[in-house]
């Protein structure tokens with residue numbers, strides 16, 4: 165499937181509704197709620213079995229997903245601010261809570277769950293600026309350099325701050 169061309173147009177989200185999806189352990193979509201379908205513009209058939217990169221926006225730095233995957237694969241839940249792209253190229257910013265799905269008997273990770281909600285304009289501004297910088301670094305110097313920048317950014321905020329805390333920290337600091 166060819167990727168849509170990004171449009172500089174934001175989709176307004178209903179603050180009362182959540183965009184929910186689930187994946188298997190490899191990240192293939194196994195469930196998408198009605199609001200995901202409505203906002204993304206993709207049909208359920210187009211989403212099921214695909215990775216979430218189907219809604220990936222080119223403004224998102226790779227390092228965010230690298231750290232996201234490192235965290236959830238290690239069995240830790242994480243929150244992250246993400247900019248997604250709908251099928252028609254429009255974008256929407258969401259606050260995403262990622263949760264691990266485990267087998268009740270074996271406790272093995274069987275997949276992941278994501279629930280997404282709207283986020284304040286102010287947080288979007290702060291994060292958009294950080295992501296823009298990370299993307300610039302990635303394009304010119306690669307992902308190791310952008311990860312280093314992000315680690316330094318976090319260090320400036322405090323000693324024990326991990327990427328997993330970054331979004332809450334950003335709420336607290338700005």
Ligand SMILES: Cc1cc2nc3c(=O)[nH]c(=O)nc-3n(C[C@H](O)[C@H](O)[C@H](O)COP(=O)(O)O)c2cc1C
Pocket residue numbers: 185186187191215216217218219220221224226229233246247248262276277278
């Ligand atoms: C449960 C779950 C939900 C995800 N939701 C999104 C999402 O909404 N948007 C997104 O770009 N990536 C999402 N991802 C991350 C993607 O798996 C992927 O890492 C990302 O789109 C970057 O694509 P790439 O790894 O092919 O570069 C999600 C991953 C999981 C496990």
